[in-house]
Amino acid sequence: MKAILTTLAAIATLPAWAADAVVPYPEGYRAWTHVKSMVIEEGHPLYGSFGGIHHIYANAKAMAGYRSGRFPDGAVIVFDLLEASRADNAVTEGTRKVAGVMHKDQKRYASTGGWGFEGFAGGDKAQRVVGKEAESACFACHAPQKARDYVFSSLRD
Amino acid sequence: MKAILTTLAAIATLPAWAADAVVPYPEGYRAWTHVKSMVIEEGHPLYGSFGGIHHIYANAKAMAGYRSGRFPDGAVIVFDLLEASRADNAVTEGTRKVAGVMHKDQKRYASTGGWGFEGFAGGDKAQRVVGKEAESACFACHAPQKARDYVFSSLRD
Numbered sequence: 001m002k003a004i005l006t007t008l009a010a011i012a013t014l015p016a017w018a019a020d021a022v023v024p025y026p027e028g029y030r031a032w033t034h035v036k037s038m039v040i041e042e043g044h045p046l047y048g049s050f051g052g053i054h055h056i057y058a059n060a061k062a063m064a065g066y067r068s069g070r071f072p073d074g075a076v077i078v079f080d081l082l083e084a085s086r087a088d089n090a091v092t093e094g095t096r097k098v099a100g101v102m103h104k105d106q107k108r109y110a111s112t113g114g115w116g117f118e119g120f121a122g123g124d125k126a127q128r129v130v131g132k133e134a135e136s137a138c139f140a141c142h143a144p145q146k147a148r149d150y151v152f153s154s155l156r157d
Numbered sequence: 158m159k160a161i162l163t164t165l166a167a168i169a170t171l172p173a174w175a176a177d178a179v180v181p182y183p184e185g186y187r188a189w190t191h192v193k194s195m196v197i198e199e200g201h202p203l204y205g206s207f208g209g210i211h212h213i214y215a216n217a218k219a220m221a222g223y224r225s226g227r228f229p230d231g232a233v234i235v236f237d238l239l240e241a242s243r244a245d246n247a248v249t250e251g252t253r254k255v256a257g258v259m260h261k262d263q264k265r266y267a268s269t270g271g272w273g274f275e276g277f278a279g280g281d282k283a284q285r286v287v288g289k290e291a292e293s294a295c296f297a298c299h300a301p302q303k304a305r306d307y308v309f310s311s312l313r314d
Contacts, residue, residue, distance in 0.1 A: 034191035039248035
């Protein structure tokens with residue numbers, strides 16, 4: 001009985017729309033490999049969604065994907081967006097705006113190129129900002145990157 | 158005889174001034190934990206030395222040091238400085254200007270707070286830009302940070 005209640009409780013915390021397509025929060029990503037960074041400022045076409053300083057992190061499978069050009073299931077890329085403050089001729093990092101996630105699973109996320117997309121507002125694993133809108137909110141812009149397995153970033157030295 | 162020649166050859170490739178105080182190149186640091194980042198622009202007092210976008214990386218011992226406030230021998234922190242290009246309302250990364258290193262070893266670097274300091278121009282392990290000037294070129298500015306074991310950066314979320 002206790003096991004059943006625990007299971008029901010776990011299910012209840014998942015979004016109702018498609019429990020099996022939920023993108024997991026990327027536990028421990030701050031210790032993954034830092035791929036690259038960029039600052040997006042006012043006036044940039046992506047400022048509304050991505051204004052601030054962002055860092056890209058990749059887990060080991062995603063690193064293999066960057067190198068080979070094809071990302072295996074289990075590859076996870078995090079787009080970690082922080083406020084950027086310009087003052088005294090420097091840009092410094094502020095609080096986290098969102099932790100964006102791409103999680104590769106060919107079967108679960110077949111309708112969006114094999115990638116699950118999610119965003120965690122403020123980095124809070126309970127605050128999902130994409131949910132079932134992945135196709136319009138994320139994949140629409142990533143689709144033209146098909147030749148690169150839908151990924152924009154690439155490794156640098 | 159071969160062993161002796163090999164040893165002599167190894168010694169010959171080290172700077173003459175103090176072979177035992179040479180700071181090792183931080184092999185593999187790009188896969189270490191990314192601590193934080195900052196952009197320093199024209200007009201900033203440190204622009205001449207540190208203009209660009211820099212990322213701080215820490216090995217496992219340095220991560221322990223950040224958490225405890227005291228960095229153990231073997232802790233290594235890398236200040237990885239890249240060109241920063243501002244265009245179209247974005248700041249993007251360019252080529253590496255220098256990979257700066259702090260390497261903790263109480264005995265070897267006793268005269269500079271237990272930290273060895275070095276910079277590798279362009280990230281080239283053969284292009285050392287600090288050498289025996291660590292005291293004036295690096296430690297003079299780090300000395301006031303004594304209460305924090307001479308480190309400026311700190312962990313963020």
